[in-house]
Amino acid sequence: MADVKLHGFWASPFSYRVIWALKIKGVDYEYIEEDLSNKSELLLKYNPVYKKIPVLVHGGKPIAESLVILEYIEETWPGNPLLPSDPYEKAMARFWIQFAVAKASVYRAFFVSTGGEDQEKARKDWLEVLKILEDQALGDKKFFGGDTINLVDISYGVLAYWFKNTEEVIGIKVLEPTTLPRLSQWVQNFMQVPVIKENIPDSHKMLAYLRIVREKIIVAEQHNK
Amino acid sequence: MDEVKLLGMWLSPYSYRVIWALKQKGIAYEYREEDLSNQSPLLLQSNPVHKKIPVLIHGGKPICESSVILEYMEEIWPQNSLLSSDPYERAIARFWIKFADDKICGTKGEEQNKAIEESLEMLKTIEEDALGDKKFFGGDNISMVDIAFGGLAYWPGIVEKVVGTNLLEPHRFGRPQAWTKRFMEVPEIKENLPDLRRIVKKEN
Numbered sequence: 001m002a003d004v005k006l007h008g009f010w011a012s013p014f015s016y017r018v019i020w021a022l023k024i025k026g027v028d029y030e031y032i033e034e035d036l037s038n039k040s041e042l043l044l045k046y047n048p049v050y051k052k053i054p055v056l057v058h059g060g061k062p063i064a065e066s067l068v069i070l071e072y073i074e075e076t077w078p079g080n081p082l083l084p085s086d087p088y089e090k091a092m093a094r095f096w097i098q099f100a101v102a103k104a105s106v107y108r109a110f111f112v113s114t115g116g117e118d119q120e121k122a123r124k125d126w127l128e129v130l131k132i133l134e135d136q137a138l139g140d141k142k143f144f145g146g147d148t149i150n151l152v153d154i155s156y157g158v159l160a161y162w163f164k165n166t167e168e169v170i171g172i173k174v175l176e177p178t179t180l181p182r183l184s185q186w187v188q189n190f191m192q193v194p195v196i197k198e199n200i201p202d203s204h205k206m207l208a209y210l211r212i213v214r215e216k217i218i219v220a221e222q223h224n225k
Numbered sequence: 226m227d228e229v230k231l232l233g234m235w236l237s238p239y240s241y242r243v244i245w246a247l248k249q250k251g252i253a254y255e256y257r258e259e260d261l262s263n264q265s266p267l268l269l270q271s272n273p274v275h276k277k278i279p280v281l282i283h284g285g286k287p288i289c290e291s292s293v294i295l296e297y298m299e300e301i302w303p304q305n306s307l308l309s310s311d312p313y314e315r316a317i318a319r320f321w322i323k324f325a326d327d328k329i330c331g332t333k334g335e336e337q338n339k340a341i342e343e344s345l346e347m348l349k350t351i352e353e354d355a356l357g358d359k360k361f362f363g364g365d366n367i368s369m370v371d372i373a374f375g376g377l378a379y380w381p382g383i384v385e386k387v388v389g390t391n392l393l394e395p396h397r398f399g400r401p402q403a404w405t406k407r408f409m410e411v412p413e414i415k416e417n418l419p420d421l422r423r424i425v426k427k428e429n
Contacts, residue, residue: 049324049350063316065323072316091288091297098290099274132274 004029005057007043009036010201011209013158014066015054020154021070023195025077067097070151082151096137096144097155103129110174111166112217119172127174130159134183142189149193159183160190161200162210169210227284229254232268234261236383236419238376239291240279245372246295248413250302292322295369307369318370321355321362325373352401360407367411371404378405379418386424 006022006029008015022029034043034053046055046062055062056069058076063069074082084090110126113119137152138144144152159175164187167173177184190196231247231254233240247254259268259278271280271287280287281294283301288294299308308315328347351374355362362370408414 049320049354058313061313063313063320065320068316068319068323071319072312075312075315087297087300088283088286088288090300091293094293094296095288095290098293102275136274 003059005032006030007032007034007040007046007053007055007057009034009053011206012053013162016157016199016201017066017154018054018056018069018073019199020157020195021073021082021151023199024080024082024149025073026079027073027077067101067155070154074151082145082149082154084150093144093150093152096133096152099133099137100155100158107163111170111214112221113170114218123172123174127179130175130180130183134180138182138186140182143186149190149196153186153190157190157196160187160196162206165203165206165210168207169214228282230257230282231255232257232259232265232271232278232280232282234259234278235423237278238380241375241417241419242291242372243279243281243294243298244417245375245414246298246307246369248417249305249307249367250298251304252298252302292326292373295372299369307363307367307372309368318362318368321351321370322373324350324355325370325376356401356404361404367408367414371408375408375414377401378408378414379421382421383419383424386421 004022004027006015006018008018008031010033019031032040032042034040036053039051043053043055044051046057047053047064050064052064054066054069055064056072057063058072063072070082083093106122106125106129110119110122113122133156143149144156163175167175174180175184175187191200229247229252231240231243233244233256235258244256257265257267259265261278264276267282268278268280269276271282272278272289275289277289279291279294280289281297282288283297288297295307299306308318324347355370361367362374409418
């Protein structure tokens with residue numbers, strides 16, 4: 001069978017989306033850690049348009065963009081399906097995955113918010129997004145995928161782990177059992193899934209990294225004002 | 226067959242993506258024009274999350290987001306296929322569709338110059354990396370990628386009418402310019418383009 005390689009970055013939720021999907025499907029792969037401040041020649045060759053990770057390379061052929069990679073993995077290794085087989089249900093799954101893309105700017109605004117009215121607004125906007133997700137995407141299900149996780153859960157993995165760490169860095173809690181009981185329960189359930197539990201970045205490293213990244217962005221944005 | 230409705234807007238490239246795909250596949254549908262400043266109850270009920278067009282309603286069930294709609298249509302109506310059956314080719318197509326979604330956006334007023342600049346950058350990337358020497362992004366026939374970039378085909382006409390600049394200078398972007406011509410000659414596309422006469426030139 002053709003070899004599979006993944007160019008990733010230890011702190012990236014997008015990188016982990018691919019890792020989780022490959023692990024669930026039982027696909028053997030070689031992992032290549034990229035230094036984002038000094039990207040490899042290979043990465044630049046494989047993703048000339050965006051120059052970003054993750055990039056999956058299958059039999060020498062590169063695929064970029066985590067959501068595109070997830071669809072490719074689903075089609076190439078159909079065992080342990082991660083999307084519904086019914087076309088309408090599949091469309092609904094894809095809709096919710098795209099919802100995350102549409103709301104990424106709201107997440108970012110919260111991530112870089114520093115205080116006062118701006119931060120309060122950013123928090124409220126983000127809370128609204130999470131409420132929609134909880135109400136309409138998750139409902140009373142254990143996972144977005146039903147009894148087991150699917151691509152929607154994998155796409156929202158950033159909430160379960162990265163966002164929890166972000167809350168600690170900023171010092172504000174949004175995703176709490178009092179405000180978002182079902183989504184909070186989903187976080188617990190998701191983090192207990194063996195494939196997820198065994199494949200997440202080190203918490204201490206992550207907190208330190210998020211602090212640095214946030215500082216950098218905030219300083220950069222202040223210079224741009 | 227279950228009834229098909231499309232809620233759209235006459236100037237929106239996302240709306241046209243769905244129209245072009247429906248026409249390519251020969252699917253009969255009822256079109257409803259939406260006023261985005263005064264959305265219909267049907268639109269609000271069908272897309273409560275985003276309240277946007279396009280929305281495809283198939284047998285009463287709504288599907289939102291143009292890329293999601295096109296993937297759904299490709300599965301339900303596989304005739305005149307818009308995506309390769311090869312998983313790698315599909316991944317490449319989906320990559321370019323995401324690129325189109327990232328780079329193509331509606332422009333208003335002051336943002337226009339920035340958008341024009343970005344469009345030019347995008348054209349350069351497309352010319353080198355996506356199109357190459359092919360007739361269409363899909364090869365000999367149009368594919369979902371051509372449809373995703375389709376807004377580019379008529380948008381320069383609109384920009385020219387409103388602002389007066391010629392966005393696609395032939396000597397700068399030969400291949401995309403040639404693709405634009407070929408794309409707009411495809412019958413299902415030619416017969417389904419916004420009527421530029423409806424656009425009033427803005428007074429400065």
